[in-house]
Amino acid sequence: MTQNNSAAVMQRRHEPHDSLDFFPTPPWATRALCEYLRQVGPLLSTKRVWEPACGxxxxxxxxxxxFEMVYGSDIAPYGFGAVRDFLFPGDEPTFDWIVTNPPFRLGEQFVQTMIERAREGAAVLVRTSFLEGIGRYRDLFSRFKPSAIxxxxxxxxxLKGKLDPESSTATSYCWIVWRCRPHKPDSYGMPMFVWIPPCRRSLERQGDYAA
Ligand SMILES: C[S@@+](CC[C@H](N)C(=O)[O-])C[C@H]1O[C@@H](n2cnc3c(N)ncnc32)[C@H](O)[C@@H]1O
Structure with missing residues (x-):
């Protein structure tokens, strides 16, 4: 297993301002979110989801x-999904859920747009350090309280541009989940904090890393 301690995957990751910030998500990490959502209520098999930065x-x-139906889009043509800038209003129908791993430098704008546009819920996979920051607290978390972390x-x-099952990282990640309408945190006005137990082994599937 390769220990990748480079700045590219650590907290200090800096991408050029115009970078697309394409860091594909190992599929098991998305299954971990879905398993949580399945446990806490929403019947996902009747819901429609939009992945607005689908790479x-x-x-x-x-x-x-x-989910019953999935729709993908991205600002760049990866040969997958529609090509569109999520931060500009389009003519998409309303989706129950919007779920993504947003480009790092646009994380806040993505979250606000997701919360505005989703009918039921929004979830982002972000570095855990995304929870910090006075400006982000003021503009995002104090105004739009997550239901769960x-x-x-x-x-x-x-890793930038590719999935590698052999790689590792020094960066910690979490999912942040918002329930959109009505906007309600899960417990007494405070978000639930949940540890995702080790699940990679049980949630990986054959073909996840196929080119
Ligand atoms: C961290 S990658 C995540 C890719 C994919 N969601 C995944 O998890 O495998 C961020 C993606 O955001 C896309 N992106 C950047 N700016 C965007 C925008 N304004 N609207 C839509 N997609 C954008 C990039 O092209 C890139 O594919």
Whole structure:
């Protein structure tokens, strides 16, 4: 197993301002979110989900295992999904859920747009350090309280431009989930904090890393 300690995958990751920030998500990490949602209520098999920064579809494919219908789009033409900038209003229908791993430098704008546009819920996979920050607290978390924060106990290796089952990372990731309408945190106005127990082994499927 390759230990990848480079700045590219650690907290200090800096991408050029115009970078697309394409870091594909290992499919098991998306299944971990869906397993949580399945436990807490929403009957996903009757819901429609939009992945608005779908890249090469690494999140879209596992979402399709749980949701009734999936729709993918991305600002760049990866040969997968529609090509569109999520931050500009389009003519998409309303989706029950919007789920993505957003480009890092646009994380806040993505979340706000997702919450505005989703009928039922929104979920983003982000570095755990996304929870920090005075500005982000003021503009995002204090105004739009998440319903749950799901912290991975295992590391979720993400590399620029490719999936590599042998890689590891020094960066910690979590899912943040919002219930949109009515906007309600799950417990007494406070988000639930949940540890995602080790699940990589049980949630990986044959073909997840196929080129
Ligand atoms: C971290 S990658 C995630 C890719 C995919 N969601 C996954 O998890 O495998 C971020 C993606 O956001 C896309 N992106 C960047 N800016 C965008 C925008 N304004 N609207 C839609 N997609 C955008 C990039 O092209 C890239 O595919």
């Amino acid at each position: 090469e579809g690494h999140m879209l494919r596992p979402l399709a295992e749980y 799901l912290q991975f106990t295992e590391r979720v290796p993400m």
